[in-house]
Amino acid sequence: MEAVTALNPTIITVFGITGDLASRKLLPALYHLSKDGLLLKNTRIVGITRSDTTSGQIIDSLAENLESNKITVDQTVISWLKEALTMVSMDPANHEQYSVLKTVLDGLETEQGICMERIFYLAIPSTSFATVVDRLGMKDLNTGCQHGKSKRSKLLIEKPFGYDLKSAEELIEHLKKSFHEDQIYRIDHYLAKETVQNIMTFRTQNALFRQSWSNAHISHIAITATESIGIEGRVSFYEQMGALRDLIQSHLLQLVALTTMEEPESLHAVDMHKAKETLLGQIRPPSSDTMQDYSVRAQYDSYQDEVSTKSAVETFAAIKFTIDNDRWKNVPILIRTGKMLDQKATEICVVYHQEGQQDTNVLTLRLQPNEGIVLQMRIKKPGFTDEVQNVQMDFCYNEHNNAAHPDAYERVLIDALKGDHTLFATSEEVRACWRITQPILDAWEANKTPLHTYENGSEGPIEASKLAERCGIIWDLSGNHICRVHPTT
Numbered sequence: 001m002e003a004v005t006a007l008n009p010t011i012i013t014v015f016g017i018t019g020d021l022a023s024r025k026l027l028p029a030l031y032h033l034s035k036d037g038l039l040l041k042n043t044r045i046v047g048i049t050r051s052d053t054t055s056g057q058i059i060d061s062l063a064e065n066l067e068s069n070k071i072t073v074d075q076t077v078i079s080w081l082k083e084a085l086t087m088v089s090m091d092p093a094n095h096e097q098y099s100v101l102k103t104v105l106d107g108l109e110t111e112q113g114i115c116m117e118r119i120f121y122l123a124i125p126s127t128s129f130a131t132v133v134d135r136l137g138m139k140d141l142n143t144g145c146q147h148g149k150s151k152r153s154k155l156l157i158e159k160p161f162g163y164d165l166k167s168a169e170e171l172i173e174h175l176k177k178s179f180h181e182d183q184i185y186r187i188d189h190y191l192a193k194e195t196v197q198n199i200m201t202f203r204t205q206n207a208l209f210r211q212s213w214s215n216a217h218i219s220h221i222a223i224t225a226t227e228s229i230g231i232e233g234r235v236s237f238y239e240q241m242g243a244l245r246d247l248i249q250s251h252l253l254q255l256v257a258l259t260t261m262e263e264p265e266s267l268h269a270v271d272m273h274k275a276k277e278t279l280l281g282q283i284r285p286p287s288s289d290t291m292q293d294y295s296v297r298a299q300y301d302s303y304q305d306e307v308s309t310k311s312a313v314e315t316f317a318a319i320k321f322t323i324d325n326d327r328w329k330n331v332p333i334l335i336r337t338g339k340m341l342d343q344k345a346t347e348i349c350v351v352y353h354q355e356g357q358q359d360t361n362v363l364t365l366r367l368q369p370n371e372g373i374v375l376q377m378r379i380k381k382p383g384f385t386d387e388v389q390n391v392q393m394d395f396c397y398n399e400h401n402n403a404a405h406p407d408a409y410e411r412v413l414i415d416a417l418k419g420d421h422t423l424f425a426t427s428e429e430v431r432a433c434w435r436i437t438q439p440i441l442d443a444w445e446a447n448k449t450p451l452h453t454y455e456n457g458s459e460g461p462i463e464a465s466k467l468a469e470r471c472g473i474i475w476d477l478s479g480n481h482i483c484r485v486h487p488t489t
């Protein structure tokens with residue numbers, strides 16, 4: 001893997017270190033970064049917990065987790081992590097206890113004798129963000145470094161950013177009191193996926209697609225993010241979220257933006273965000289008259305037993321969006337996502353027009369699994385025949401030795417350490433995504449769209465296919481356009 005440009009010595013403080021996200025994503029990312037030599041040896045990690053969990057326990061369970069994922073654990077890295085991690089037992093809601101945290105952070109810096117930047121990583125429910133951020137601000141933890149010029153601390157925040165448009169607006173305003181926009185890194189881990197970063201490069205570097213990237217050639221775009229897992233025990237989180245808030249409001253609208261926005265002046269943060277914000281401002285949900293035809297919500301059969309309550313939360317959502325600009329006029333953008341379906345598949349299908357025929361040229365950007373880019377074409381079937389058949393051309397990551405790429409959370413951490421905002425969501429992007437989602441939430445809340453059910457392990461509710469048919473589209477996820485391992489010759 002390529003080297004990362006010089007990073008500053010940093011103390012990463014993790015709120016929620018004993019939680020699910022830290023154990024599944026963050027700690028493994030720290031392990032891999034350290035193993036690959038991408039973290040400075042003097043990086044320090046501080047874990048905040050209400051309990052008396054020790055650093056040894058946290059790192060031992062990380063090692064077990066890695067082993068259970070068939071990773072041969074490097075004991076040198078494990079020892080380093082044990083030494084680098086300091087646990088602070090405190091109640092994040094208690095203002096006074098932030099003095100203890102400040103003393104620990106100052107002490108760690110003094111031990112190193114150099115300026116250490118500070119990152120606060122909030123892997124906690126979004127309802128606690130405001131309290132923690134206020135208290136960090138009140139105790140001057142929004143700046144740091146006594147050995148040299150004072151530096152602004154960085155705040156890394158997990159999604160969801162708010163619960164609806166109103167709460168997101170409030171949170172944006174609230175955070176501004178203690179942290180500037182350029183100190184805040186709003187994580188959307190989809191943006192840090194290698195395949196997602198490739199969208200813009202692919203669009204701009206290939207004349208063939210660059211010149212045909214509009215309604216003159218493209219009939220529709222279909223984005224799918226299905227999961228075979230259910231809610232994995234995250235009952236209280238999911239009961240507040242549902243599929244629309246959990247996946248569409250953030251990850252999938254970001255994918256729409258990257259796929260359809262105007263080319264930015266450069267691929268740097270400011271230009272990328274500018275182009276994305278403009279496009280997000282042009283996405284339209286179904287109107288209230290058409291909401292019932294163009295939005296579908298459904299729940300998998302065993303959901304209510306799992307959450308032990310009569311819940312109306314959707315675990316599947318499908319929506320037709322439109323984009324209000326000249327380039328995308330009359331091009332339906334279909335999005336669907338759901339849990340407990342027959343397969344895990346995340347892909348963007350860009351379907352080209354062909355008079356009288358369905359789906360002849362389909363460009364699939366496959367984000368996971370079997371990552372790659374696949375183009376379906378029509379050719380004459382070889383032999384004594386005039387028949388025409390579909391074939392595919394592909395670039396598949398699994399066939400390229402140089403295509404090994406870091407996990408999204410490794411990228412998130414490195415970019416935050418470097419201070420690069422490109423792969424994080426701005427407050428305006430978050431706002432725009434809630435503006436798009438809010439009318440759908442309101443209509444569903446008012447029961448304007450019925451809540452359907454679907455069988456566990458199925459392709460989802462039939463109503464989603466009907467929605468696509470209303471747009472003249474067959475919603476195909478048959479695995480036709482995915483990377484397969486080619487036989488070696």
Ligand code: BG6
Binds near residue numbers: 227246346
């Ligand atoms: C998270 C959602 O943001 O993304 C989860 O909260 C979901 O519900 C996950 O399972 C999917 O991420 P990935 O990277 O596995 O597609």
